[in-house]
Amino acid sequence: MFSDKPYLQSWRPIYELSSAVVWFTGMNAAYALMYISSLPSIGFMLTSSFCAAMMITRLTQALPRWQQHRRLKGKKLALFKLTQKQCQNLQQKNQTQGVWLGWGFEWKRLHGQRAWDLLRSDNLPAKSEKTMGAGWVHGMEEHEEPLYQPLEQIQMHTMVIGVPGSGKTRLFDLLVTQAVLRNEPVIIIDPKGDHDLASHTLRSCELSGNKLRFMKFHPGFPADSIRINLLQNFNRSSELASRISGLMPSGGDNAPFQAFAQKAVDAVVQGYLLCGQRPTLVLIRQGLEGGVTGLLIRALTAVCSTYCPGAEKKITSKSQQGKSNQDTVAHRWIAFYREQIMPDNPCTDVEGLISLFEHDRAHYGKMIATLLPALGMLTGGPLARLLSPDPTDIDDLRPCTHTANLIEQNKVMYFGLDSLSDPMVGKAIGQLLLADLAAVAGDRYNYSSTNDQPINLFVDEAAEVLCPQLLSLLNKGRGAKFRLYVATQTLADFEAQLGSEAAAEQFIDNCNHLICLRTQNPETQKFITDKLPPVRYRYFIRNQGISTDANRPMEFTGNLSEQQLEETGDLFPPQLLGELPNLEYVARLGGGRLLKGRIPIICSPES
Template identity: 45%
Template sequence: MFESVDFEEPWRKVHEWPMSLAWLSASAITLAVTATLPVPTRVGVATSLACLSFAAWRAAQAWVRSQARGRAVEKTRKEFVTPQELISKQKPGLLWLGKGFAWTDIEARKMHALIGKGLAKTFGKEFITDGAHWLHGLSSEDDVYADLGLLEGHTLIVGSTGVGKTRLFDLLIAQAIARGEPVIIIDPKGDHGLASNALKVCEALGQPERFVYFHPAHPERSACIDPLRNWNRKTELASRIAALIPSETGADPFTAFGWKVLNDIVNGLIATGQRPNLVQLRRYIEGGPDDLLLKALRMHFKTKVPDWESRSSSFVKQFKGNQLLAYIAFYKEIVIHEAQSVDLDGLISTYEHNREHFQKMVASLIPILSMLTSDPLTELLSPDFEVGHDKLVTDMARIIRADKVMYVGLDSLADATVGSAIGSILLADLTAVAGDRYNYGIDSIKPINVFVDEAAEVINNPTIQLLNKGRGAGFRMTIATQTFADFASRLGDENKARQVLANTNNKIALRVQDAETQKYIADGIPKIKARSMMIRYGHNVDSNIHDAYSASYQEQATEEEADLIPPAILSELPPLHYFARLSGGLTIKGRLPILHAQAARKRRV
């Protein structure tokens, strides 16, 4: 019974203003009566002050309610922040997420009440434009901070095109740079603003040398990255490239055969003292491993077989000077019993495979290697310069050890296939670095921040492993996408797509139009009880009794289960507005400023 009486409609008219005015008038009238009529002065003044206090009390209530309505009606404007201002907002152990407030059942009930009452009815039709700005007016905003430790669970950002995913990246990246941590940015679109802002933050800190730039469209100022430099086991290199072969299951015969050929050639290169790179792999797969096998056999004979030259001379005569065939026969008949090499066995097997069948089986591998070794990628991804060159050559392990800030633009708008292949192999290289740190210990307590925009274009199985096990190696992954269906389309398996989602404990949703994505965000949040008031009027005239009439009035407060964040409301968010559901259960409604070097001139527009 108490709850039904205690119910208050949060969006009713502000009746407190007229009530305050009435009390104020009563105070003035009381003073006037006291001055003109024979009323005791003390009584009159005391009564007037009492009326004045009630007027002030009602005015305070009216002000609070008017402010709440005013926040809902006022449209939020774009705000800008400079790198210096953003750096100054940092607090130890905390991450700044713009302006906003904790979204609780209090704000959610106000939202449901307003939706039930009707936006147009409450504020007018002209109010409903350019997104649901009123959501941000349901509470007073302030700087929003989140515990940095929450980022260890990885973060997923979803939002349609042009709603602020990249601008959110700007804020997160800038703060990671300011903390002095290694930062790796993989940007399929090649957004100039994202790279520029990262560089400006480094400059604002007085550390421009930390910034490393990679972009296939700008080879003249791009650093060179060797994606095959880091590995723990030789088989990783073959797996890294075989993962790029188009496959529905990842276990079809073409992928398996491609992996074997890659592994055999990698073993041959290492056996001959050469460092594998993409150019060499392409050379020996397209042209055949003849030269490599000959070098590997000679190297093995020199180190393992005494007096091998004289012992193999008879085989050379037998094959009429064809050293490769002679050495293969010598190995199979003599050496294999004395000093067998598994690496040589595999390379010989690849060499002796039927050429026509070999070409068919590697038909899907050759285009991938061609893409990754065509100009200008020949030098950018397979650097092999003479001593004294002035080109920056690096790899993911070096970037991490030196606390660098690396921006990788993939130029996917110009060539999506090549861009995807570059991003995928670099992420596989990162996974290898994570494995090395995981297996052999972490030499630095600093976390590694990896940001992947439009992640569905580059995500692969190694990336899933990085999400799954990277936390133990100090990796903090932040990935952005437009819809969850993009992951399933890229990976070809809905279960793998769910693995990606399950490995991100923090979800940040900007405006989302895809219904499935909306539902996924909302379903992961507990429900609330939304309260509403039902009012019933009734009257009745008894036809049997002359002039008999009865009437009734009933108020009923009800509570129904409702979403803390209704799925459809995500499609109404204005640009740069977001809902965040963080690990541990904290939900935030916030809005983002735009990182801009000239923010002082254009504070608000």
């Protein structure tokens, strides 16, 4: 059905400007003739005045269209100097209006109609060689304004898509700065280790009045990094086994090896817990690589001595009667446990260690051969003290912490994974970190109060650290007050990691909000715009024709017609997502809002 509002072609040539020039010429001609001609001057004055009035009328009509065409040149990159006053304004706006997303407008059917008309016309602006993308897309609206997203909405997670250099990191910089100024815990996982993002985050902490909130982890700079135990937080010991076995290749022929490794790690972890030790990556590697004999003896000593206080003396006296190695002592403890303790007080935790000890040594070595290299990477060199810290080591002055402690102390934590130099280690650290955060989320969900601070988690290049725990945080993190911002380049990145397009779409669909910068992948473009409601666009068709009658060849008839039609199209043309300039985006927010915006570059006042 046609709208009652008349349809006007937006991008036709500015005919009014040509008409104004003609009237301006007529005004000057009449004014000049007044002095040359001997005729009465009143007639020339009236003619000149009429031409001036018509010229002003046409200029008034031409000016809006000239401004409209001028907007097609696009916007220049905007710098946002973060001063103390600007910080106060951002804090106030965050509380009253929500998170600031830059400048722009809400994209509606009117803007889609204008873009549709321009793409169909011959007046499409030429692309500049100095700037990247089609700047005219942002010129579909006359007036832009600050864009805000209410704080209640960002609980439902945000996906950011864009090719390298399109502005993902600058968008993270803007969002991180506001989260810091709101005095909320912030955790940033950056596989590539962007120094600008780290330095801008530190500057935000300084402007918020507490520089000590900022903490940094980077494998490439161990002297400047904090020490963190990524196995500190768990609800059940089996969680640690799942995390570590998840570092192995999964699926296909590797499934039996992964299952065995998970069983072995679980037994070792339970053994350390029985001995009163909190497991670390180094301890787990020692328990697996060096054999479980020593750990088994300590665990059986602790269990048996609990129910039989004289057990250790009995085993020690037998050992002193003859030469005994560790294996012999372990067998004596096993026999004592099975005869004296197991019938009345069985302990499944220590029985897992016994099973592992009695397993064929050659087969055991083959089954965990795939896991040991992954553990070796995380426990070798400086990483041994970074990821398996000893809190009692007074010689190491670097801070020692864990993720739950970072959140409780309201810290701003930057994790640079250095995946460019060592992708395998970077991915393993990222996955362990996300698994630890998932455990913290589960603990907050079960036991924390409603007054807990929301946690802002930023994951750049999410495909590099993709794991089941990240999907769990997207699925269930909202109940634990986790706000996730996940960035990637294309939908194909998730598809390559997860193995199917359906799984990749399922992953993205867990984010209610989607911010898309420039993306060249046609499937990603189609995926984003297909979720928008279709609209009907209007256009004109002009027909003309000439015909003759065979009986009267000298007679001609002609016709000229103009017809208005409607056609269904996309609210935002998908091909334009590949032509967005740097730092410009299209945001599809939860609830159906579609925003076209541009991001400022945050800099210090001295820049």
